Amino acid sequence: MSSCLKEFKGGVAAGLSLLLPYFSVSVIFGATWTAAGLPALLAVVSSAFIFAGAAQFILLGLKDAPVFGALLAIAVNLRHLAYGSAMAAKRLRPLLALGLTDEVFAIAHGAADPCRVLGVETVAYAAWVLGTAAGATLGLFVPKLNADAVLGVLLLAVSLRPLKSVANVSTVAWAVTVFVALWLLSLAAPARVAYGLGMDAAVAAVALATYLFRLSGFYLRLGGGAKAARAILIALGFKSLASALVAEPVSTLVVVVSASLALWRGARVEAAVVLSSLVALLMSLTAF
Helix, strand or coil: CCHHHHHHHHHHHHHHHHHHHHHHHHHHHHHHHHHCCCCHHHHHHHHHHCCCHHHHHHHHHCCCCHHHHHHHHHHHHHHHHHHHHHCCCCCCHHHHHHHCCHHHHHHHCCCCCHHHHHHHHHHHHHHHHHHHHHHHHHCCCCCCCCHHHHHHHHHHHHHHCCCCCHHHHHHHHHHHHHHHHHHHHHHHCCCCCCCCCCHHHHHHHHHHHHHHHHHHHHHCCCCCHHHHHHHHHHHHHHHHHHHHHHHCHHHHHHHHHHHHHHHHCCCCHHHHHHHHHHHHHHHHHHHC
């Protein structure tokens, strides 16, 4: 077995923790997109070429104001500059940039072999695109997984693990700042602004900008890039858990407790996330 294939399989195994949450969220995205009267094909295209959940949901929420939606989505995706700068893998950068998301970075940023990163990205990408297609064509005839809780657990578990000294308190401070900024930005976004740009053009603009941010990050040497990226992940993790607690408090607490117990007993982060995904799925099935 070649070294690249071995590393790729290892990446696929690590990426399996993203399978359920990514598929669940993308099904909801696809179903909501078509329910809003937008073409199903465009939903799949946006997932295939943007591949950034936050940006895609922003475009969907501001479908009557696609220019503002595109600008806001592009601004939110600026964080990918920090991710690329902090990645250990430096070969195959144009290819790796296609699949670099928050959760992929959290799992694979320390992997020096690009084949391992590609393995993680393949699982995440397939789950996201196929889930979008399923949601766009089949609607919401599936149980709704508490994906915010699962992704929050993943981001926090990976990001907080290296924080072992008081010297790293600045990272947490940056995370709090980013969290507040994201919250204020969500409050400031107007519900409707009329502009004459179609959603297809908005999707293309966001897809191009997102890819350029991801790719440019690999070639930048940002001072403190790793610390900035970790701070962003912590902020996003807390934001996901906050959203989950508001929407589904009981399910979220069960998911967080199950993952915490698994980590406390020495389980790997990926195993703890898979466990929390299964717990969330079980609870959604009992509620469905």
